[in-house]
Ligand SMILES: Cc1ncc(C[n+]2csc(CCOP(=O)(O)OP(=O)(O)O)c2C)c(N)n1
């Protein structure tokens with residue numbers, strides 16, 4: 007047998023560089039590259055190995071392990087889960103910094119290969135710098151924190167374990183049903199151990215993402231349910247995008263006269279101009295989609311996890327006279343909410359349903375109602391997002407400005423705060439790829455790093471990151487990475503001086519303003535610092551400016567587009583208003599007893615609202 011003598015780390019990167027995938031008829035590398043922050047846990051082993059493969063597998067230096075992994079995850083999502091990145095860290099804090107990113111990828115069913123360094127398997131120098139010693143179990147290291155947030159986890163104790171572990175890791179990353187983070191913990195000594203690897207292990211391999219077909223019985227049941235429907239509705243989730251089924255969905259909805267509502271991950275499946283596009287569904291949904299969901303007789307949920315924001319905490323479309331069909335590539339999701347399961351690939355499922363439906367269409371009245379509600383909602387959006395000339399504009403008005411300035415190839419990126427809800431309700435999508443909001447984990451600090459990952463995946467697109475002051479202050483350092491790599495972002499910072507959405511939630515649950523807006527926080531007499539976001543971004547190498555009001559913002563966006571490097575625009579906004587139109591109830595637990603009358607009143611309202619919830 008022909009063998010090649012390599013260290014474990016050299017073999018690992020050589021294998022990654024040999025993985026390929028077909029995208030749009032073209033064979034391309036599966037891995038774009040590796041984000042890396044080195045320390046003693048990976049610099050000698052992984053660092054040396056990566057140095058030699060820079061042409062096939064580039065290394066990108068970032069500024070924070072969590073956010074570099076966020077960028078890697080965003081890259082995979084913007085590539086429809088078909089192209090990937092890896093992230094390698096040192097041991098200890100570098101490794102645990104990536105745990106949050108692993109959880110984010112897990113919740114969103116997005117692939118990322120995490121390669122944290124680990125302590126010596128020989129244990130000879132123990133305890134090494136940054137080792138957490140577990141008194142009762144020396145086999146545990148901090149990397150065991152990755153287990154509950156990884157779809158695949160292994161610790162490579164011997165170099166030859168790569169031969170069996172790497173193919174499994176690749177399968178987990180590319181499996182549409184169990185897609186998520188794969189973590190290979192790499193003890194620093196084992197990274198450097200040599201082994202005679204079979205040369206065949208490094209033969210280029212072209213991967214293919216499986217498209218599981220439906221079970222005949224489940225398909226039959228789903229078709230029978232749809233054929234009886236006169237008021238059908240489709241909920242489109244992220245799975246529609248990942249199955250590349252957006253076009254098929256648009257054609258199916260049009261031909262059959264079915265309104266389509268979208269989840270956060272599904273948004274953009276249809277362009278807003280599509281006659282069947284009724285906007286967002288759920289807690290942050292459009293009045294059109296939510297009203298239609300209440301009145302629908304059959305709901306076909308495609309590629310969605312049916313999380314609380316989609317179902318209004320199970321109070322939105324849960325009446326017993328409704329049939330829910332859950333078309334999902336994962337059995338786990340297809341069984342939720344007592345749905346009729348249709349467990350298969352979204353594209354194949356749609357094609358087979360369509361082929362069996364004959365002349366069936368929704369009722370004339372339903373299609374008319376869809377058109378009316380769509381028009382009414384569209385008018386509302388224009389009204390809500392119009393410039394009112396306010397000194398402190400609302401989030402909605404800022405969204406209007408950014409949306410008016412956006413091009414067809416603009417992608418808006420966001421994750422946490424008040425913005426995701428407002429964007430879900432109000433952002434008008436030009437089609438697939440135009441909307442990238444991380445709302446499975448809604449992780450503050452994903453925004454800028456996520457924007458970087460999107461830009462790396464789709465350099466031809468304009469990437470606009472919308473971010474609150476809180477999220478910006480939590481993680482902003484990948485701005486410097488975007489400047490360094492020449493991946494230009496446009497970043498709009500909405501400074502409402504605090505955690506605006508949580509302040510609103512606090513009041514809605516009867517609480518007093520406390521520890522959210524900066525003015526309500528413990529501080530010395532001089533008060534909280536007034537952060538100069540434009541100056542901060544400039545210090546990181548970006549171009550930047552501060553503007554006041556919507557008109558100035560729109561002019562600044564034009565300058566930002568013309569700029570060569572990442573451009574940050576900061577403006578002050580009003581923390582109090584949020585869009586009241588549309589929306590649905592969301593369950594947030596309210597204290598059962600309190601000395602505050604407002605809390606007791608909120609609890610009463612909470613109990614009443616829970617009556618509508620079905621289990
Ligand atoms: C990492 C993380 N910590 C805490 C939260 C809870 N949380 C959600 S939004 C938010 C405030 C965000 O503030 P900002 O970015 O300024 O947006 P705003 O609410 O003001 O629109 C907080 C604390 C979270 N989602 N993620």
Ligand SMILES: [Mg+2]
Pocket residue numbers: 423474475476500501502503504505506
């Ligand atoms: Mg804020």
